[in-house]
Amino acid sequence: xxxxxxxxxxxxxAILTELARRMELPTSYIAMTLGISKATAHRKIAAGALVxxxxxxxxxxxLALAQTIVDESTASEAEHFDTVxxxxxxxxxxxxxxxxxxxxxxxxxxxxxxxxxxVLGAIRSGAxx
Numbered sequence: 001x002x003x004x005x006x007x008x009x010x011x012x013x014a015i016l017t018e019l020a021r022r023m024e025l026p027t028s029y030i031a032m033t034l035g036i037s038k039a040t041a042h043r044k045i046a047a048g049a050l051v052x053x054x055x056x057x058x059x060x061x062x063l064a065l066a067q068t069i070v071d072e073s074t075a076s077e078a079e080h081f082d083t084v085x086x087x088x089x090x091x092x093x094x095x096x097x098x099x100x101x102x103x104x105x106x107x108x109x110x111x112x113x114x115x116x117x118x119v120l121g122a123i124r125s126g127a128x129x
Contacts, residue, residue: 003057006057007053007054008053009050009053010050010051010052011050012048012050013044013045013047013048013049013050013051016030016031016051017045019056022088023085023088023089025092028041028042033091033104033108034055034056034108035107035108036055055107055108059107059113061113062107062113062117063083063087065120065121066083066086066090066120070083072124091107095119
């Protein structure tokens with residue numbers, strides 16, 4: 001219910017800046033990826049206003065899934081792995097399992113986020129690299 005409430009009420013636009021910083025991507029790119037225009041994002045960040053929570057919840061779900069993959073890994077590299085930065089890099093690369101689309105191009109709806117999550121799940125199982 002908390003997730004649903006967040007989706008409906010929205011989240012602080014400041015999260016766009018924080019995600020962009022941690023993912024090492026421009027804020028405008030993160031905003032566009034989540035279906036928010038550059039101008040709207042900057043205006044809402046400056047005003048401390050809320051943005052639609054649905055796409056951000058979707059991205060946070062992908063981050064949580066990616067972190068689970070890292071947490072379950074037995075590789076020594078996993079101990080100091082920056083999952084948020086990795087996801088930021090991964091979402092901007094075309095993925096064959098997504099028909100050549102970049103995951104970032106598929107974060108604007110719950111259906112497309114589910115598709116991207118399935119690809120991450122395949123990475124988790126080792127079926128896709």
